[in-house]
Ligand SMILES: Cc1cc2nc3c(=O)[nH]c(=O)nc-3n(C[C@H](O)[C@H](O)[C@H](O)COP(=O)(O)O)c2cc1C
């Protein structure tokens with residue numbers, strides 16, 4: 001290994017809870033985590049090698065084998081497939097001379113699949129050494145490989161820049177924001193510093209009361225009331241407290257947090273500072289998915305800006321004793337790390353395995369201290385609530401769901417992108433808004449959400465009906481829904497943390513049963529078995545992943561039964577998964593016997 | 598003295614100490630709740646999910662959750678029994694469990710639960726995965742075909758230097774148990790024995806001695822799993 005490990009370890013003070021950062025630095029420098037690094041880490045951190053490896057092997061972007069000088073991570077999520085990924089992947093393979101999942105013999109180019117990278121409105125897309133390339137075509141792929149062969153710097157291969165802040169000096173990315181509709185809360189006017197100014201005039205309890213009375217519910221998906229979560233955390237006995245912004249945004253089809261962080265990070269940062277004040281937290285963490293590393297420099301500059309204005313750090317805005325600072329923690333490719341307790345484990349340098357609850361993070365969170373984890377958009381809303389008032393916020397949306405929701409809409413529609421809408425929009429209204437026609441199905445809430453068919457297009461997007469963390473994917477009549485379902489089943493098989501039997505094994509059983517149906521060997525009994533398996537997984541799994549991962553299958557069986565019916569063996573109550581005669585043919589031939597079945 | 602609390606399990610009035618896990622509290626009242634990953638003296642990991650119960654209607658794992666005053670617990674209901682049986686079946690099809698050839702047969706908690714729930718043929722298709730057998734340690738054999746990833750071995754402190762001999766690796770359906778080769782090289786006879794006894798199935802086996810206890814005298818040969826607890830009812 002060429003990298004000076006001591007230097008990296010010193011940077012993080014040899015702190016084992018910073019293992020994620022340490023491994024990220026090694027992976028970036030070396031293109032892998034070599035075995036001598038594992039040995040040295042084990043030595044220096046006082047843990048066994050298998051303990052170092054358990055963290056490394058959990059994360060998609062850490063690899064003990066070299067990933068290539070140019071490591072291409074091409075999104076293989078459902079919408080990428082719909083937008084032509086296959087041709088792009090084929091071009092990469094042909095030009096590079098290796099297949100996906102491998103590295104060229106000279107070690108120059110590595111081709112890797114990766115789950116949704118938060119670019120569903122500009123797919124096919126790939127990340128090469130941290131730089132994002134969107135709207136790829138086969139030609140573009142060829143060009144990229146040629147650039148790699150010529151030894152170009154990856155950033156040099158970016159030939160056009162995206163809209164808004166994406167084209168700024170600190171970002172220089174071709175990613176597009178595609179803000180199609182601005183609403184009253186997130187993409188509206190905000191004067192930087194105003195939320196902080198407002199909050200320090202109030203008592204911390206009054207800040208929490210204001211958030212509570214706004215009826216703001218968490219925007220990350222689960223919809224827990226933000227004010228209540230803050231109140232629990234502020235009442236915890238321990239005074240050392242933490243605040244975490246969940247910017248892991250891993251649900252396939254979601255990309256709104258990326259756009260919020262690009263266009264209006266001030267709202268988010270200020271929401272966190274307000275939260276720090278309200279909770280009496282001294283330290284905040286923005287847990288940002290590794291896919292968004294291209295925003296690192298820019299977001300750090302935003303934080304620096306706040307520090308320079310004395311709005312972050314000690315005695316914030318001149319308020320004696322109001323000390324709060326923020327750091328960015330990168331993930332390394334694991335969807336389950338969006339689950340708040342898994343996120344905390346990950347931020348502590350461990351495998352992202354959800355914790356047993358209770359205790360909840362508000363009692364025992366980061367480093368076992370009281371911690372509130374909130375979504376990017378939740379923090380952004382808090383800033384506006386402080387400035388414009390809870391009553392104003394409640395006036396937007398419907399009775400169960402106050403405020404606006406930023407939706408990430410992709411798939412078969414004319415105008416994919418980000419839409420800030422008042423809660424309570426019907427699916428049909430949403431389809432009209434995005435220019436979708438001939439629609440067969442809509443997936444609201446990502447793979448862990450609900451597939452709805454035409455008969456349900458009058459249902460509303462809000463808590464109490466179709467709740468969503470923001471992912472909305474549209475499918476037109478030409479789509480084979482089971483292809484998409486199949487893609488998401490693979491996703492969950494890989495992204496399960498692997499702890500619970502009914503998640504680890506259950507997703508595998510869904511995989512094989514669905515294959516049976518897709519291969520024309522399924523029966524009605526198989527569909528019933530899948531639905532039953534869903535109820536078992538919901539009751540018996542620990543976290544939201546295993547409690548919803550059957551949804552792509554179960555909600556399509558329920559809401560789009562016609563997608564299955566044509567494939568079923570109508571008559572037969574039972575059809576074996578495999579062909580017995582074919583399975584024994586080899587051995588029969590070998591011993592010279594006729595199959596006797 | 599610690600605080601006594603009352604609650605019900607399937608309608609039966611029970612008493613236990615505040616802070617008891619539901620599994621422990623049930624045991625005190627002669628109610629057996631099946632467990633696999635749970636092990637006395639180790640922090641709960643709640644990975645196997647076989648102890649699933651409902652507390653006031655909400656599902657939870659009885660090995661990790663503590664009882665509280667006045668709760669109504671459902672355990673031996675048709676619904677929960679079906680979940681437990683399904684979970685056991687999942688463990689069966691997820692690995693390669695050929696009981697007649699396994700040294701742990703008769704003393705295996707997984708096998709015992711299969712009998713308890715009268716699993717004839719699992720409702721799910723077998724997957725026959727390819728798994729590794731790690732024979733690199735002079736003292737231990739790790740038969741990953743049988744591992745149910747309960748993490749008992751991971752949570753234990755078999756070594757004396759505070760470093761973990763076992764850890765999990767990867768994730769999702771590729772999750773696998775790993776033994777540290779450096780640490781495994783220096784295991785004592787006692788440590789190897791401890792590791793084998795810790796494992797609820799036949800995944801950790803001590804080398805050199807084998808099949809010591811004859812069939813007929815093994816742990817669950819005479820009475821089914823949980824019957825010792827139920828006989829205290
Ligand atoms: C598998 C899984 C993935 C999740 N991913 C995210 C995510 O990417 N972003 C997020 O904010 N919340 C995510 N959540 C929800 C979080 O656990 C948590 O509820 C949320 O961050 C709390 O913030 P909020 O109340 O502001 O929504 C996820 C939950 C699960 C079970």
Ligand code: SF4
Pocket residue numbers: 336353354495496497498499500501503504541542543544545546547
């Ligand atoms: S449900 Fe799945 S992802 Fe969640 S803790 Fe269990 S195994 Fe891990």
Ligand code: SF4
Pocket residue numbers: 743744745746747748749750751763774795796797798800801
């Ligand atoms: S080896 Fe045994 S103790 Fe360890 S996780 Fe596997 S089954 Fe559990």
Ligand code: FES
Pocket residue numbers: 631632633634635642643644645646647648649658659660661
């Ligand atoms: S014994 Fe409770 S989950 Fe395994």
